[in-house]
Amino acid sequence: MATKTPLDRRGFLRIAGRYGLTSTTLAALGFAGPLTLEGVGRASAQTAAARNGKAQFNFKFGAAGFNEENLKIQESGQIWFARELEKRSDGAIKVDFIGSNQICNQLDCIKKTQQGIVDLFTASTQNSAGAAPYYNVLDFAYMFPSRAAQHHFFYHPKSEALLREPLRRLHNVQFLFTHCELRGLMMGAKFKDRPTVTKVSELAGTKNRVTGTQLGRIAMQLMELGPVPLAWEETVDGLKSGLIDGAETWMGAAGYGGLSPVLSQAVDLKFFCGTEHTAMNNKAFEKLPAKLQDVVLETAFAAQQYTQRENERALVEKVGAVPNPGPDTLFGKNKVRVALLSDDEIRKAEQACSPEFNPKPWEEWRERLNKMQGGADTYKEIYTIAREIPKDAPVDSVKPRRWWQSA
The missing domain is CATH 3.40.190.170 (Bacterial extracellular solute-binding protein, family 7)
Structure with a gap:
């Protein structure tokens, strides 16, 4: 009957205690069908085994209040990005996903990333603007008429000069991708x-x-x-x-x-x-070999497309x-x-x-x-x-x- 035991928070934490929080989170998010204790436990064991190789780079990902549950409501792509980055780098990059405000919150994730306490972070650009004021460039009233216009800008080559380069130069932040509302x-x-x-x-x-x-x-x-x-x-x-x-x-x-x-x-x-973005300590990014820098950017590009597709669906089907x-x-x-x-x-x-x-x-x-x-x-x-x-x-x-x- 264990196969029919629904996965609750206590069961999730029990599995995480054995196989690691990141492996369990990645397994739960990628699990097909109803979440059960045995099914997620088995998937977590397989995920942990696949991630056990010696990585060249281990990155801590401070994801404010996000976890495998609420990222099914707002599909802003953070766990998907972490899993995809490990996969695309053939295990050279390992990401420890630390959400649920365990290592940083909406207001201080940016500071802890700048300080190198975490390597990657997720928070809204608006909450990050307190410690990195250039983020305010996105917040002029009625600058964007629609969510489509937002995505158009974040894909745009001019976003490099108007957003990304100043964030790297002024705030040690490599802007990767964002959800758009x-x-x-x-x-x-x-x-x-x-x-x-x-x-x-x-x-x-x-x-x-x-x-x-x-x-x-x-x-x-x-x-x-x-x-x-x-x-x-x-x-x-x-x-x-x-x-x-x-x-x-x-x-x-x-x-x-x-x-x-x-x-x-x-x-x-x-x-x-309303832009829940994911970014990286730029010094950590620059330490990567050119090939892995390309992997990070390509994965960010894929994650932008993920949020473009999946968050629109979630707004209708999950949020209403x-x-x-x-x-x-x-x-x-x-x-x-x-x-x-x-x-x-x-x-x-x-x-x-x-x-x-x-x-x-x-x-x-x-x-x-x-x-x-x-x-x-x-x-x-x-x-x-x-x-x-x-x-x-x-x-x-x-x-x-x-x-x-x-x-």
Whole structure:
């Protein structure tokens, strides 16, 4: 009967104690069919045996709060990348995946990577901006009109000069790949009995949890959305208790972060990036032989395509980030209404807070980031790239490009 024993957290940790956390995590994520104690145990033994060869490079991967469970809700590719990197390097690179906030969290993974405590990390670019301010270059309000536009930029050869090279030079970070969503407001209990939001003005005067980004706060202040700094770990209690009215985040994060049970409405404001990226200590990257550097970049390129495909599926099938979410999705089960704003209403929000229509509040940051980059008008250049494809282009229509080869 052991084959029918469902895998729970205690069973997972028992297997991990025998075969190692990374091997067990990789086995569980790659397991086909229902997760059972015996099946995952057997797969973990096989995975551990395959990983036992002597690697040339052992990398610690600090993945903030991510684990094999919530990465099936937000498919941002971290465990897939770790497993694929070991495979593509023929075992020359071994990755110890350390998620669930065990070695670093959203705010300090960047610092521990810069210090060399971990070699790879995952956190949102917005939370990483506190210790590495050039990340703010992604956070101008309404710079990206869609998720497709985001993917288009991260594949673009100009992303090298506008994003990746300055991060290496200024912050010792090799930007590898990212998931792509746009942030809105996830409203709590106070909006349960209110009509579904159709106008940004209906949110004016509310208090909303804000992430670590400096630029996101500018946009929220201009739209009167009351930014309140609050740790991610305290957000659920804040929404439940009414300490805050809502949380500024993206729908995938609301799903994997456990917010769904305390949400009433997910307002698709789309006002700046929600990018859960994976990056590497650049000095560690540069120590790799050229052949393995190529393997890392090719694996990152494959992981960008993985998130482009799989997160779009998960948004619909797992989160329910669509009008009328399916009954088996997180939003469907918790009766979270997805509030889509009209193009005219998004345009009003853009005119209120974006540098394109209201430049003065952004001048200081634009000047600072332009100097850090080396002189380009970073906002205008990224804004233009984001509009090289049609506004309504579907995400799966974006052509993958090796950004480092055509730079």
